Amino acid sequence: MGAKDRAATRITGETNDVVRCVPVRRQASAGRRRGQGKADYMFSKQAVCAYVATQALTLRARGIRINAICPGATDTPLARANAERWLGFGTDYREAAGVEVSQPIEQAGPLLFLCSDAASSITGTILTADHGYFTAGVSGSFPAATPVVTFMLGR
Numbered sequence: 028m029g030a031k032d033r034a035a036t037r038i039t040g041e042t043n044d045v046v047r048c049v050p051v052r053r054q055a056s057a058g059r060r061r062g063q064g065k066a067d068y069m070f071s072k073q074a075v076c077a078y079v080a081t082q083a084l085t086l087r088a089r090g091i092r093i094n095a096i097c098p099g100a101t102d103t104p105l106a107r108a109n110a111e112r113w114l115g116f117g118t119d120y121r122e123a124a125g126v127e128v129s130q131p132i133e134q135a136g137p138l139l140f141l142c143s144d145a146a147s148s149i150t151g152t153i154l155t156a157d158h159g160y161f162t163a164g165v166s167g168s169f170p171a172a173t174p175v176v177t178f179m180l181g182r
Contacts, residue, residue: 069178072097076153076179083151092150094141099157101129117160120169126158 106113137156155161164172
């Protein structure tokens, strides 16, 4: 188990719950044509979300909690290497909201919460950490986000 896996997995003493927080990451897409691969990424996010939802009851019955985060654009070395595609997504929303691209530490907070005793009753949850982009698409308060949200929700 790598350092990142150890950091994301915690065994608590009393209940012996294993908490696994799975951030969904974009995969490198070198050599792909412009625009190709976005559906692959969104389908992979849907697959992780579906897996978390469908496994929550079975795993909880075994004392295991399963949750995931769906981070928004986050400033990492890999994201900077693909800045137009990865950090450019949602720029219009971030400008309207007056926020910047997330820093890795801002994504660590939700992970730490889900791995903590404070979240001991939370399982089967997808925590979206994207400055409100997704909910703005759901509510229609930011119409440009609605097509992405519609796709992610399978509508």
